[in-house]
Amino acid sequence: MVLGCLPVGGPPAGQQLVHDRTLTCTFFTPSETESDPSFLFSTGPYRAIGNSLWQDTVTDLYAHPYGKAIATASGLTSLQAAVENLSPIALGAVGRSPETDALARLFLGTVQAQALSGVDPTQPYNLPSPYQITRYDPRAGMVGPVVSGAARFSLSRARAFVSDESSGTLLELNGSRDLGAVDDPVFVGEDFYYVAVARADKPGPPSGAKLTRIKPNDEPEVLLSSSELLSFTTVEGGRTPQLLVHQSPATSTQPNLFMLDVDTLASTPLPSDLGNGNSYFVSASASGRWLLFATTAASSDVEAFPTQRLTLVDWATGARTDLSPLLNGTIALGGSSPAEWRPGHDELWIQTDENTFKVTEPGDLVTAVPSAAGLRAAALSEANTDRYSMFTPDGQHWFLRGSDYGGPVYIASVDDPTLPPVPINPHGSTLQLYWNVGDGRLLVGASVEDDARQELFLVDPTAGTARALASGGQVVAVGRARALALLEWDGGRNSGALTLIDLESGAQTPLAEDVYIAAMDPGHFAEVRTDSDVLAPGTAIAFLSRGRFASPYDGLWVTLLP
Numbered sequence: 001m002v003l004g005c006l007p008v009g010g011p012p013a014g015q016q017l018v019h020d021r022t023l024t025c026t027f028f029t030p031s032e033t034e035s036d037p038s039f040l041f042s043t044g045p046y047r048a049i050g051n052s053l054w055q056d057t058v059t060d061l062y063a064h065p066y067g068k069a070i071a072t073a074s075g076l077t078s079l080q081a082a083v084e085n086l087s088p089i090a091l092g093a094v095g096r097s098p099e100t101d102a103l104a105r106l107f108l109g110t111v112q113a114q115a116l117s118g119v120d121p122t123q124p125y126n127l128p129s130p131y132q133i134t135r136y137d138p139r140a141g142m143v144g145p146v147v148s149g150a151a152r153f154s155l156s157r158a159r160a161f162v163s164d165e166s167s168g169t170l171l172e173l174n175g176s177r178d179l180g181a182v183d184d185p186v187f188v189g190e191d192f193y194y195v196a197v198a199r200a201d202k203p204g205p206p207s208g209a210k211l212t213r214i215k216p217n218d219e220p221e222v223l224l225s226s227s228e229l230l231s232f233t234t235v236e237g238g239r240t241p242q243l244l245v246h247q248s249p250a251t252s253t254q255p256n257l258f259m260l261d262v263d264t265l266a267s268t269p270l271p272s273d274l275g276n277g278n279s280y281f282v283s284a285s286a287s288g289r290w291l292l293f294a295t296t297a298a299s300s301d302v303e304a305f306p307t308q309r310l311t312l313v314d315w316a317t318g319a320r321t322d323l324s325p326l327l328n329g330t331i332a333l334g335g336s337s338p339a340e341w342r343p344g345h346d347e348l349w350i351q352t353d354e355n356t357f358k359v360t361e362p363g364d365l366v367t368a369v370p371s372a373a374g375l376r377a378a379a380l381s382e383a384n385t386d387r388y389s390m391f392t393p394d395g396q397h398w399f400l401r402g403s404d405y406g407g408p409v410y411i412a413s414v415d416d417p418t419l420p421p422v423p424i425n426p427h428g429s430t431l432q433l434y435w436n437v438g439d440g441r442l443l444v445g446a447s448v449e450d451d452a453r454q455e456l457f458l459v460d461p462t463a464g465t466a467r468a469l470a471s472g473g474q475v476v477a478v479g480r481a482r483a484l485a486l487l488e489w490d491g492g493r494n495s496g497a498l499t500l501i502d503l504e505s506g507a508q509t510p511l512a513e514d515v516y517i518a519a520m521d522p523g524h525f526a527e528v529r530t531d532s533d534v535l536a537p538g539t540a541i542a543f544l545s546r547g548r549f550a551s552p553y554d555g556l557w558v559t560l561l562p
Helices: none
Strands: 015-019 025-029 039-043 047-050 055-064 083-086 106-111 131-137 142-148 150-153 160-163 168-171 176-180 182-188 191-198 208-214 221-226 229-235 242-248 257-261 267-269 279-284 290-297 307-314 320-322 339-341 348-351 356-361 365-368 397-401 409-413 430-436 442-447 454-460 465-478 482-490 495-502 508-520 540-545 555-560
Touching: 015 055, 025 508, 025 540, 055 106, 142 160, 142 168, 150 182, 160 182, 176 191, 182 229, 191 229, 208 229, 221 229, 221 242, 279 339, 290 339, 430 465, 442 465, 465 495, 465 508, 482 508, 495 540, 508 555
Parallel strands: none
Antiparallel strands: 015 555, 025 039, 039 055, 047 055, 055 083, 083 106, 106 131, 131 142, 150 160, 160 168, 168 176, 182 191, 191 208, 208 221, 229 242, 242 257, 257 267, 279 290, 290 307, 307 320, 339 348, 348 356, 356 365, 397 409, 430 442, 442 454, 454 465, 465 482, 482 495, 495 508, 508 540, 540 555
């Protein structure tokens, strides 16, 4: 006798597109046109690939139409893969899309097992890399060029550069250009800058280098040449973009360290001692005017970290301030965020082992920052960004914690030190990512044992409050007035209840049970307006559901937020 179980409760909200229990990820990508909806994809089950020399795990990519024209859900076996041998892209419970260009083409990491065919099995350490970047056009259903390496994009995403350790390729919307060996590749707006390296026949440093620029629809333009080493860093802010250039050796016409204006190609020399082997550039102020350098120095204690000497340079006027003699305590290389610019201000904050200092007017004044006894600056990660900072995104508040890592994290006003710091997570909990609501408030998740089962708090730094909203899950996305979360998280099955949470009232609207990955429609265009609401009513949400037992509700679903 065969026994079965019917699913508990009704079906999830929305439209089922695929009936399957083995899907591993789902995500949307923008269509880049107002007339077409976003593209929806999923990835199939993982499988092993390789041979006796090398093995890896891959999956396949599937494209899914959705909307009223789709009447019934299909099984995965009836679908044709759009791209095969895709490297796994799932990361936790949030389906994040790969990079796309201005024509909505996807740049996907793939594995080319055939790259290993014919390899001498007696030399396993000389294997060619099987990892590639494959460009897929969802509108035409076509797989484009396959190139090695990782991709980076211009501001409009009309241009992309893909490189590995040996060579690079500049991809235009139509066509490509092989550039050979490249160092320091970067886009400044739409212009592409890099150092073309001349490699010697024998191992060792390059035999020559050329700082080169390629403007859209133009030929490579050599800006500088060096007989040996040449490197640069972009400095952008309120001024014209600049390149901070370091060359070795210095020449009769160019020092070893200088600023290069990308419009006029005029150069401004910087102190030569900051271009030696013990010094390096750290960061620039918001305006791009002030440059922060660090110089390492061995500690008298052989077991201690080397220490840093910090130097500020106003490259426009040449003013220089060596900060270390003005600070109390040691700036250690082991610190997570020893020196950081306050967002939107030419104001540098420095954490030593004894105190926190700020330089309110670089080159002029260094003052200690008042803070509660036992608290010091703490850097936190902001969700969906690369920000890891002691400051909130608007620069109005900063984070602190005590010496006990298990203690709470506090948030305090930057400009009014008389206001008491506000704890934003309970003692004994670990603070995970925080989400920026966009009006100064933050949504934070704190966990005790399981990082996926968090207690969610809405933090209002201005009001000095941290209010509990929900518990037992994790945030998927945060909009202007609502949050989307997976609550009632079951760590054994890695799934939870997809739920909308009203940020003001805390009211919860359940959307689906047994969800293990969810993804939001980013809209028609990849460049999202800063004032847009990612959880506005009518926004499409895709999710994967898998019950404890096989269920007709298993698979890929799409719904519109109420």
